[in-house]
Amino acid sequence: MRICVLLARGTQTLLQQRLFSTTATQAVNKTALATLRKKTGYTFSNCKKALDQFGDDLASAEKWLRDQAQKEGWAKATKLQDRVVSQGLIGVRYSPEDGTAVLLEVNCETDFVARNAKFHELVNTVAEACSRELQLKAVDGASYHKWSITPELLASFKSSHDKTLGDLTALSIGTLGENIVLRRALLVKINSKECKISGYAHASDSLPTSKCCYLGRYGALVIYRQSPPSSKTNTATEQVAEQAGLLSSEDIGRQLCQHIVGMNPESIGKMDDDVPEVIVPVRKEAVVDTRGEGENDEPVEEVVPVAADDESRLIYQEFLTEPTMTVRDVLEQNNMEVLDFVRFELGGKTQEAEATDSERG
16 A cells, blocks of 8 residues: 555656646747747747757757748749839938948838838848948049949848848848849948038938938938138128028038939039020010001011029029028038039939949049
């Protein structure tokens, strides 16, 4: 009888130990599963499959998940590559301190994906990779230097995780389920002793911003310089000049970018030129020539000269944030000169990247 009691107690203890061990293992599995899910963003089923395969080794499970996602992403990218990509984002990243700036466009199929945090993360990563490439470049004595980047070259840039942007794009395609294209990028580096740079992305206030990368459907960069104040002042605009003087050159640089986005100028124009005039033919109401008499008098037409601003040139346009002034007025009052600008519009026309760099001394 005593032996039976001891056996019963031993069996009970063994069952309790097994139950405790199983419960503890399940708790560990759930914790590891939740951690892996949160870190990678992949489905619970895929995370569980990875943990089962690697015995709760989080590092190995994470690597396996990413490798699998990469393979699936490239397969899906190949399958979706012919789909039209008409949506996406313009990214603007610039650093006045470093004298560097990046303007880029990444496309996707729908506005829904364009607003997805994963897509924003991809655009930010592309901007960061471009900024790292700029650190290796020099202006070689010029005031600034521009590099137009082809989609193929852009895809070869490395991210901070040592993956190419092409690989990361394929990974995003696998995650988001849409075709995604790295469309274009422009890299700018200035000589900070000679000029300044500013940037702006339209609708950036409604989109998240990370590490100075602004997102929107339009973007612009402007390169400018500011001279020491001149003793000569335009007396006709002194009061406006005082008001404009409250703004720093950086503020005005940003406003110039906003203007370029909104007004879409085609060129700068020359500050030392007079306001252009064109002869515009005007058909006036028919008038009777009183020099003759009788019924044979015929009406005449007149062509008169009309002064007109050239709306395609930046400096002759009304300043967007102060319509009572032209861009030229703002620049003169602040002793500023625009050296160059670039404007990107989502889905806009692209220029083929040149083998040689564009520069202006």
